[in-house]
Amino acid sequence: MSGLYEKWRGLPHGVLIAASLFVCAAACQTGSSTTDRTSGRTDTGTATTPSEDAAASTAPDAQQFADASEVRDASTSTTDSGSTSMDASVAKDAEPSSTDSGVLFGERPSSPLSVPTFMAQNSDGSSRSQSDLIGQPTVLWFFPFAGTPG
Amino acid sequence: MRIVGASFNDPERNANWIQEQNYQYEVWTDTNKALAIAFGAASRGSFVPSRVTVILNAQGQAEVIFNPVSDIGNHPGQVLEDCRTLFGP
Numbered sequence: 701m702s703g704l705y706e707k708w709r710g711l712p713h714g715v716l717i718a719a720s721l722f723v724c725a726a727a728c729q730t731g732s733s734t735t736d737r738t739s740g741r742t743d744t745g746t747a748t749t750p751s752e753d754a755a756a757s758t759a760p761d762a763q764q765f766a767d768a769s770e771v772r773d774a775s776t777s778t779t780d781s782g783s784t785s786m787d788a789s790v791a792k793d794a795e796p797s798s799t800d801s802g803v804l805f806g807e808r809p810s811s812p813l814s815v816p817t818f819m820a821q822n823s824d825g826s827s828r829s830q831s832d833l834i835g836q837p838t839v840l841w842f843f844p845f846a847g848t849p850g
Numbered sequence: 851m852r853i854v855g856a857s858f859n860d861p862e863r864n865a866n867w868i869q870e871q872n873y874q875y876e877v878w879t880d881t882n883k884a885l886a887i888a889f890g891a892a893s894r895g896s897f898v899p900s901r902v903t904v905i906l907n908a909q910g911q912a913e914v915i916f917n918p919v920s921d922i923g924n925h926p927g928q929v930l931e932d933c934r935t936l937f938g939p
Contacts, residue, residue, distance in 0.1 A: 804935060805928035806905065806914035815910035818884035820856065823864040823877050834910040837937050838852040839929055841919075842891035844898035846859050846867035846877070 851933060856880045858898055890917050903929055905936065 820828040833840065855877040857864070864877040878885075880899070886892035889912060891902035901919040904912050914932050919925050 804932050806916045809912045813912035816884050816888040819881050820878040821861050823861050836908050838906040840854050841903040842899040843857050
């Protein structure tokens with residue numbers, strides 16, 4: 701037992717939390733009916749076993765946790781770490797579904813908002829201005845501090 | 851699709867972070883806070899901008915705003931889905 705404890709102690713914190721989420725979710729899903737956490741939809745079908753349901757429902761959780769840890773610094777990043785955080789599969793479990801109904805996750809501005817006249821500095825020291833946000837669609841994400849969690 | 855991060859950090863701090871994370875997109879220093887103020891991420895007296903994401907069309911007009919970004923775990927996927935809805939795959 702103490703050997704197992706020592707092994708767990710050596711694991712990164714994120715892995716332990718992800719594993720805990722997996723175990724808790726599996727325990728909650730052992731009944732004959734399952735409830736979709738994100739949509740509130742209750743599924744009483746028998747096509748899948750409870751263990752299959754648990755695995756299916758917890759896999760996205762683990763992925764979300766991994767993605768969240770990837771993006772915690774700037775995710776803000778809309779992508780703090782680039783491609784890994786722009787995982788479209790994450791959004792498929794969330795409501796509303798923009799692909800099914802055309803509903804957007806974000807909000808439309810109540811009044812037209814355009815890029816103002818501004819002067820910014822890229823991380824390589826080069827200057828950026830209004831024209832650098834025109835010409836193609838842009839995801840512009842603001843974050844408080846580089847290298848801070850949450 | 852262009853992806854740009856913006857904060858009030860100095861460029862050196864952003865550069866260090868980019869290097870640490872191997873981040874592949876541009877991160878800007880919003881020198882006079884004009885960008886953050888325009889899109890509701892900060893006010894004139896703010897020391898730092900809030901976590902806000904704006905999807906701009908090719909004309910530089912805001913199509914969608916996430917203010918505040920509340921669900922960090924799902925946020926990147928949601929932004930990507932909104933981009934697909936707005937601009938196509």
